[in-house]
Amino acid sequence: xxxxxxxxxxxxxxxxxxxxxxxxxxxxxxxxxxxxxxxxxxxxxxxxxxxxxxxxxxxxxxxxxxxxxxxxxxxxxxxxxxxxxxxxxxxxxxxxxxxxxxxxxxxxxxxxxxxxxxxxxxxxxxxxxxxxxxxxxxxxxxx
Ligand SMILES: [Zn+2]
Ligand SMILES: [Zn+2]
Numbered sequence: 028x029x030x031x032x033x034x035x036x037x038x039x040x041x042x043x044x045x046x047x048x049x050x051x052x053x054x055x056x057x058x059x060x061x062x063x064x065x066x067x068x069x070x071x072x073x074x075x076x077x078x079x080x081x082x083x084x085x086x087x088x089x090x091x092x093x094x095x096x097x098x099x100x101x102x103x104x105x106x107x108x109x110x111x112x113x114x115x116x117x118x119x120x121x122x123x124x125x126x127x128x129x130x131x132x133x134x135x136x137x138x139x140x141x142x143x144x145x146x147x148x149x150x151x152x153x154x155x156x157x158x159x160x161x162x163x164x165x166x167x168x169x170x
Contacts, residue, residue, distance in 0.1 A: 034061035045098040056091050066131040068110040121160035127169040
């Protein structure tokens with residue numbers, strides 16, 4: 028079984044567990060997500076999906092992907108660009124963005140120990156649960 032088939036199988040299994048119906052449209056989206064770049068925009072999914080399903084609208088693709096986020100099959104990835112990306116990697120990780128070619132890579136950091144200056148940050152009684160790092164630079168292809 029190839030890596031793509033494994034990813035597709037995982038999406039199908041997860042959606043069954045979460046009670047999402049396997050509609051033909053959803054299967055097309057699942058297939059695209061398992062074959063494509065891991066950090067894809069809804070527009071990229073739509074452009075590929077309509078080659079197979081010309082009747083499919085951008086709104087339908089968007090709605091399906093949002094349902095997947097609600098059911099924890101996908102995560103939103105907001106890197107501050109113009110379009111929201113989606114991430115199929117559900118594990119804890121951070122991101123590196125190449126400022127030249129725009130490539131997004133996953134970054135794994137095992138042990139981060141930050142000391143937040145809660146007074147200066149006006150976070151006196153806040154409890155911090157997560158941290159998302161967004162690193163920027165030039166990737167190995169560009170530098
Ligand atoms: Zn690059
Ligand atoms: Zn990621």
